[in-house]
Amino acid sequence: MLQVLLVDDEKLTREGLLERVPWQELGIGKVVEADDGKNAIERCKNFTPDIILTDVRMPRMDGVEMSFELMRRFPESKLIFMSGYSDKEYLRSAIELKALSYIDKPINFQEMLKTLKLAVTQCQEERRSKVAQTQLAHRLQAALPLIRAEAALGMAGTGTLEQTAQLLVEAGLLGFMEGATYLCAFMSLYPRSVSDYRLPPLSKSACIFMIEKVCSEFHYEALAAFHDHDTVVVHLRVPNPDPALLEEPYLRSLSQALFSALSAEYEAFLSFGHSVPTWTLLPSSAKAGQEGLSYSFYRGRKRCVFPTTSIRPRLEEAMAEGWIREFEDLMTDSAPDPLSRFLQHTTWYCREHEFLPVDEVKRVYARLASKLLIYARKQGIGLQPYPNEETALWESLVLCESLEDSHRMLEAVIEQWRTNQRMSEPVDIIQQARRYIDAHYRDEDLSLPQISSFVFLAPAYLSSIFKQKTGRTLTQYISEVRIEHAIVMLRSTDKSIAEIAEAVGLKDANYFSRVFRKQTGQPPSAFRKRLVP
Secondary structure, rough: OEEEEEEOOOHHHHHHHHHHOOHHHHHHHEEEEEHHHHHHHOOOOOOOEEEEEEEEOOOOHHHHHHHHHHHHHHOOOOOEEEEEEOOOOHHHHHOOOOOOOOOOOOOOOHHHHHHHHHHHHHHHHHHHHHHHHHHHHHHHHHHHHHHHHHHHHHHHHOOOOHHHHHHHHHHHOHHHHHOOOOEEEEEEEEOOOOOOOOOOOHHHHHHHHHHHHHHOOOOEEEEEEEEHHHHHHHEEOOOOOOOOOOOOHHHHHHHHHHHHHHHOOOOEEEEEEOEEOHHHHHHHHHHHHHHHHHHHHHHHHEEEOOOHOOOOOOOHHHHHHHHHHHHHHHHHOOOOOOOHEEEEEEHHHHHHOOOHHHHHHOOOHHHHHHHHHHHHOOOOOOOOOOOOOOOHHHHHHHOOOHHHHHHHHHHHHHHHHHHHHHHHOOHHHHHHHHHHHHHHOOOOOOHHHHHHHHOOOHHHHHHHHHHHOOOOOOOHHHHHHHHHHHHHHHHOOOHHHHHHHOOOOOOHHHHHHHHHHHOOOOHHHHHHHOOOO
16 A cells, blocks of 8 residues: 655645545555644655655745655655646746645635545556566576586577577676687586486586685686586686696696586596687687597596697507407417406506597497407306307496596406306316317307217217207307307497408308397397497
């Protein structure tokens, strides 16, 4: 409800208005009276009028002087003058005070009622507008972190330049677009004690605040946001022309400060992009920074990497294939150390050439593990927890976060194989036959007579005991070995189906496809699509 200040030195006028005007119906809940300007000002010490209805000529202080004082204090009040005089000075003052109306005395009640209704309407509309503006301001304030985050993601290349510029304006970051040097960095976060790497919202807000605060202490203007559930993109604006702010030693100090600030809950890895002369080029810096994150695989956590060191040599296919062949040869060595020495050398080489593509290195370790798992199965040796499914082992190695993790996992598989091998029974006729098949499955002419000659048994007898011991014929076993090796090649190489068929001793690609489908339930082309990471 609104409040009215009624000021008039004529008591009858005040009483008449109080009695005749339907204040409550108009939306006015309180009317305070005063008989002159001085008393009115005194009454307003504890009273805020929405509408001031005042006479002009009064003793001690007239309505004009009083109105100047009250409108200074209550500028949103609606002012209505009443007067029986047509004084031009008073009229000019009314105009200056932006009075709503100037009503002549004797008062026309209908005119008064109409003016009061107008004043009430204006007050109510202004109140609604003010409430709406306040609510809008609150919503904008609540949405500000989201707008900032969208702007940061836009500068990382997720939106157009026009959209990003609009978001920066809405976030109050117009100055971020002013001339300066810019740099983008990506940060991977690893919670110290939580197995699920998806961070709760409150922790995200705290991380962003802390990151931007540390950057400001190093004289950068920062805008950061989560790029995904465990990766933060950080845009750095460098208003200071000091070139030291863009040099690696200073950025390393910034990295260590960020790692320290987050160390209570997170470990981190930071990858910097290259500096750019304008914010519109930040997407290219962001791309370089994001690509550098994969090198945490070699360097581990609490480290940083720069684009000048992000050399990307390829892992030569010939070298990778050579490692695979050497590993296969060493699996048949009875000595306990060759495989471990081989693995140590391979890991050392990858660490020394730390900018080899991470996916290619992970694929090599996964292929080595698959080869060992297949060979162990042919020996009748199970490797827990992957006794019959090399895909699970492959996926575990591909998901390793560091080179050390890949090394430890493969080393554990080798050690388990060696231990189980020592505990197994001496090699019998069946194992000899299996080993011969494993070594010669690539030969198109591999046959029962060849195998029986190798183990010094008649073909019929070897076939009989092999079926008795294994539950399948030698021909079936040869096909299984060939298809298992074909699966490895389908998953780890780009060779055509015909090339893979020939590599496993089946030169007829159509026949290879029929055998493959019989064993796996699907043609090799469909199997490749499902299993290739």
